[in-house]
Amino acid sequence: MSTTTPVRTPSEEDIQPQAPESGRVSGGLFDPAQLLKSLPDAFRKLDPRVMVKAPVMFVVLIGSVVTTVLALKDPGSWFGWAITVWLWLTVLFANLAEAVAEGRGKAQADTLRKAKTDTVARRLNGDTEESVPGTELRVGDLVVCEAGDIIPGDGDVVEGVASVDESAITGESAPVIRESGGDRSAVTGGTKVLSDRIVIKITTKPGETFIDRMINLVEGAARQKTPNEIALNILLASLTIVFLLAVITLQPFAIYAGAEQSMIILAALLVCLIPTTIGALLSAIGIAGMDRLVQRNVLAMSGRAVEAAGDVSTLLLDKTGTITYGNRQAAEFVPVKGTMAAEVADAAQLSSLADETPEGRSIVVLAKEKYGLRERHEGELVGAEWIPFTAQTRMSGVDVDGRKVRKGATGSVIAWVEEQGGTVAEDARKLTDDISQAGGTPLLVAVEERLPEGKSVARVLGVIHLKDVVKEGMRERFDELRAMGIKTVMITGAPRPPRRPGTWWTWTPTPPSSSRSSRSASSCSSRAAP
Amino acid sequence: MSPVLSGVLQLLALVAALALSYRPLGDYMARVYSSEKHLRAEKLIYRTIGADPDAGMRWPAYLRGVLAFSVAGVLFLYLLQRIQGVLPDSLSLGFTAISPDQAFNTAASFVANTNWQSYSGEQAMGHAVQTLGLAVQNFVSAAVGIAVAVALVRGFARSRTGELGNFWADLVRGTVRILIPLSVIGATVLVACGAIQNFSGIHEIGQLTGGTQQVNGGAVASQEVIKELGTNGGGYFNANSAHPFENPNAFSNLFEIFLILVIPFALTRTFGKLVGNVKQGYAILAAMGVIWLGFTALMMWTEYAHHGAALQAAGGAMEGKEQRFGVGASAIFATTTTLTSTGAVDSFHSSFTGLGGGLTLLSMMLGEIAPGGVGSGLYGMLVMAIIAVFIAGLMVGRTPEYLGKKIGTREIKLAACYILITPTLVLGFTALSMALSSPPGSILNVKGNSVDGSGAHGFSEVLYAFTSGANNNGSAFAGLNANTPWYNTTIGLAMLLGRFLPMVFVLALAGSLAEQTPVPETAGTLRTEKPLFAGLLVGAILIITGLTYFPALALGPMAEGLS
Structure with missing residues (x-):
């Protein structure tokens, strides 16, 4: 009789990442506190100069004003009041949704700005150290950072070696080594030194650092609409014009038929016809996309990010450390x-x-x-x-x-x-x-x-x-990317592209100081994978 | 055989004939527009007009060609009508010059491939105008339509170039290699059926009841065939295809319907061939076919449905139908002529049931895209496809693309302008005509003196006139005296703007598409050759049209049909 117990093979559940908990997806979009905070903004956005940028809702706004005036002229009509209230609610709700979306972008920029202004730099003045705000550093200043310090600005390590947590910028959670000399000397402001002591020479002017650029990017993104949104707005605006026309021309027809309609009814009909809700389609799709990504353990911070990811056509990959293990x-x-x-x-x-x-x-x-x-x-x-x-x-x-x-x-x-x-x-x-x-x-x-x-x-x-050893499974991943229609380009400093059959595109830049740069630059060869 | 069965059998025969001709004609047209060689006759024409047929044109140059040619056409036709009075009798049949507003209306109408006729052919137009003016425009206005459609298709097929081909080559090839040979075959068939073809004058013949009647001769068969083939619709006689000289028997009736549909449907095959994927053409064909069959079935149902003792006794709504061929043949002809931008009639749409009349209106309001006029149907449908792809593509969550071309802001802007034009013209001019004091006077079915007493039918007449003009259909709802300066001018404007403004946007769109680098098809691409997309396309067309015109239709045909 056997005494061995059957070995338990790992079941699907063990391997699979845990199923996402419900409600993990929202990302604060339906957070009641966020809604409440954005409510004043929603009212502020009723300003016609702001509303005119969203033509569809602008038409609803005009409709609301017209019905309000008409309802005031005939205060006894409950129908007029009901329509008026509905129209105002429609406008306010649309503004609220927009305010919430913008609030998220602002919050991100605020977090980054905080990281920038809060840092105190230990500037070296001859042999002595002095504490100055990170924003007062100039190019050429030497600053000291020890374990636990936030690096106050972009620069090069000129002395020492340290492990640095760059997750705030790159999202990579594993700390990286930064040391003087060689190609691992560059550090970024806002990252955190985890161990040891380094001396950094500041190389960028205040206002042009990496974090500054990130803040501009995030804030810019909040104002800028994606091309798809712009195109959709054009389509919706033109449909609104068509329906506006359909309603305006209805009155002469109706008068001929002996059934003249009141302005309140026409305004209500117009709002029913025009595509007031399709504008929310993109947000809804974005949220659905974020949900799908969470199920694969990817956190997308906005629906726009999902849309941008969907449009990726070329992937530029650093060779060392990304495609290969990185230690040649x-x-x-x-x-x-x-x-x-x-x-x-x-x-x-x-x-x-x-x-x-x-x-x-x-x-x-x-x-x-x-x-x-x-x-x-x-x-x-x-x-x-x-x-x-x-x-x-x-x-x-x-x-x-x-x-x-x-x-x-x-x-x-x-x-x-x-x-x-x-x-x-x-x-x-x-x-x-x-x-x-x-x-x-x-x-x-x-x-x-x-x-x-x-x-x-x-x-x-x-x-x-x-x-340099290529990571396992890279080829399969490139095949998958290619099936999705995404070109992969490997960027490498190698003197000329490796001609191994059918791997990836390569781009080999040479420093301009090289006497042979012209030849190498023209060899910027790109080769479609099969 | 019951009337319903006969109607269904005719429909089946028609579908079979169209299916048989689809591939050969579509492939032939694709070869015509992609061939490098020029025929000797064509070279002669190029030398005469001083055009270089091999020069590639960017969209503004192509558009200039289209507009210059059409403006010349309008001027020539206008002058020809105005000098009719001084032509010898053998050319003018003794008719006088046409009045300025009617001459403008007619010139605009034939150049815009509309063929709205505010005149009565046998009482106004002599041989010169009919044959030199109207028949020539029947050919070339159709060829212009196909040329613009081919330019748009090239926009999809080509990349990293702004060139859309050569307008003069496309125009001449469409006429010489497609329309003329098919017309020769078609005219022979019609003559064999009994249509007349001569240059004799006016005959006075005695009637059975003792009176006399004047009967014109003329080159009818040759004009008849291009009237259908080029989806023109302007009849030699006022009665159009209900006249026995134009449409002698039941077979010729079915043959004329076939001629109307054969090029618009086959162009989808040409489109598929030129973009290198015939399945894409099938998807467009499916969308067109579903709408055409659906509307025909609905029309037959409304006209066969028996309401009231008189209709039940007759076996259908017989008033105004082509009595020789029955309700079925009339219903098929009516939907076909309104769904294509033809406008030829073998029965009188005004006399259809309220809902049937509404269907003819709705057919035109779809924008003449299922299958639409020659060329114009295809480019109209492709613009709708771009909008459908855009809406569906957004649901995929990335920038939508159609046939490997990204549908971005510029493309949507142009497509949106395209769909704005016709509703603006139709609703704007109709509202003006109803609001002003004198134009409603042309309505013959006024309140109290009409079939329904509510005036809804009279309103339908005006709405129909502008819908027909702006959509370049050309059929009339009868019962409206359109030969007044107001209607001649406004409908003339509606026809010109409704024809050439969309062409501007279509060619700009083609230029923008041709400049793009194609996006490779991937797992994330919306499959536009699948039934799902064809369904989506039909849905988008019906919803946009429905929402735009529903209020107007409710006050016209629907009020009449439901009362």
Whole structure:
């Protein structure tokens, strides 16, 4: 008799995210407090100058005024009063709905503005620290942020490393590392330092920071109608004109037929005919769309966001960290003809010692693991001049014992070699192309050595193959996007687009400082996926 | 055979004939408008008028072509009528010049493909005007309509270009390769049925009761065929297709209905071919077909329904019907002629039952789109399709698109202007005619002296006149003396504005669509070739028309029909 109990396989319920609770959807739209708060706005919007922007409701407003006058002239008629009350309610309700929608946009902008003005910056004044409001910072100011501080403005980290919570801006909940040097030095105002201490050099003027732009965007969005709304308004306005005409012309017909109608009846008929409620269609659709998204654990903050998402036709994706895991690692050293792999490894390691980017470190690690080269430290080599990696030169290296070793982006290194009067090995370009085509990133290693006779010669030694691992399931997701008619474009800093069959569009920009920029910029190649 | 069964059988025969001709004619027309080659006769015409048939035109150039050609047509026709009095008798049959207001009305009417006739053909127009003026416009006004429709279709089919083709090439090809060959075939059939075709003068013949009657000869069959084929509707004789010289027997009656419908329906196939998806054409065809069949069935029902002893004894509402062919044939003809912008009649709409008369009115009020006039039906229906796509597309929650083209603010603006024009003209002019003191005097069925005593029928007559004019139908509700300066002028204006203003917006729309980059069809695209969309389209048409005209219809035909 078996004593094992059957293993319980995870049922559907375990895997599925919990079903959304009812009422989770509303997002405050039907919040009674919000309605009450917007009520004064609804009355304020009765101003004809405001109403005229919504032609359909403007016609109802005029109808209401006319029936009110007529009802006042004949106060005994309950019919006139009933129609009057209904018409005013119609106008007020439409205004209320609009006021509620606008209130939401304002609330978002207020939250952002609060984040901006509340921050206190610890500005460095020589060696002393002083507290100033975040809004008083100027370009070039140095500020200190420690764990728990809000970063007061946009800038670059010039000292230290810290983990930063950028969820307020990006929505990404995992903290990111920001450190001095390299391409992870930029920080945004309004984000929060979670650990350690960093010194930031402010790079944007007040009023032009990221948060300022966000506030403008949110406030602008509240005023601006979506193209669909504009188009719908045009259609509704023209239908209103048609029905207005139908009612106005009815009177001569009715007089001929001996059945003249009162103005109250005509006004009531007009309001019945004109499309007063279709204007709310878009909001209703937006709410339905938000509901559907919540069921898939996506929070859409407005119906407009849903509409905009529906119109997405192209998706621009950052390659590193989005499509790939983002930590490019050196995978192998490929020598050009006439050199040994070990020679390349040695030069690569030497030139990467001053490179603190993860790629640089991975080269040192690979040289150690694969070629047994002990990691040398900057202090060990006497008289060495270190050239650190910067985003501008895109090279790092060292000058030691009359030898100049460099490693870096293909274009930069080739330019350097040619500048030194050296020649580039013929197969170097082919090797880099091969790596690019395989989806990797090639880095060239070059050296300038003094020959015995005193002449110095620069030459390319080989190529470092940096591999970036593509996340699982990306291809399937791109296929799904393509089925939805959305083009995917990968934006990458790689020197030229990888030509792996049928993946995605690529765009490879090169910095303008590069001497070969014209060629690369024109290679801004886009290729439709099959 | 009961009258109802005979009506149904005629309807079935008609549907079968249309189905057989649908594909060959539609495909042929698609080839005509997309071919690169020019016939020798066409090259001669291009050389004569100095046009370059291969030059692509943007929409303003295309529109200038349409308007310049039509203005020239109006002027020529007006002058021809005004100088009729000085022409030799062999050309004028001795008729005098037409009065200025009536000449303007007639010129506007024939150039606008309306063919509203405030004159009586056999008592006013000689051979010259009939054959050189009216018959020529019957051809070219129809070809202009098809050209504009083809330009709109090209707007859908082309992308990243503003060019809509060449107006002069489209005009000449439509006339030379489509209308003339089909007319030759049709005229031969009509002559074989017994329609007359000669240039003889006026014969005086004795009547059975002893009096005398004047009977005109003329090139009737050739004008008759293009009258139907080009959805023109202007008869050689005042009695139109109820005249035995125009419509000799029951077969010719059915054949004329077939001629009216064959091009408008087949154009949906041409549309499908040119946009590269015939199913899209089928969806438009389905919407047109449902409305046409539905209205025909309703019309037959109202006219066969027996109210009162006289109607029961006759087996239907026989008054004003084409007695030779019966109620069924008259009902099919009436709905067909009003749903297309033809306006030829073989029976008198004024004498239909109240609701039947209302149906003819409503048919025109739909905007002549099911299947509509040649060309104008297709572009009208496509504009409605854009509006239906827009309303339905909003429910999907993204910018709506039709045939891969986004329906944005500009497109909706143009479509909205299009649907504004006709109701404005119809209701505006009718209200003016009812409110002013003298125009109601033309109504013959005045209060107290009419069939119903309430004046509702008289009101229907005026409403019908302007509905017919603004929608370019041209049929008349009889009982209205329209040959007065007021009606000649206002209906003339209604016809011109109702024809050419929509064309302005249609061509602007086509230009805007042609410039767009197509959006690829995806899972989120509204499927416009499915029955759901065809249903939506029919619904949108009926609701918009219904709401616009219901108050007016309630006071006219409905008040009469329900009393």
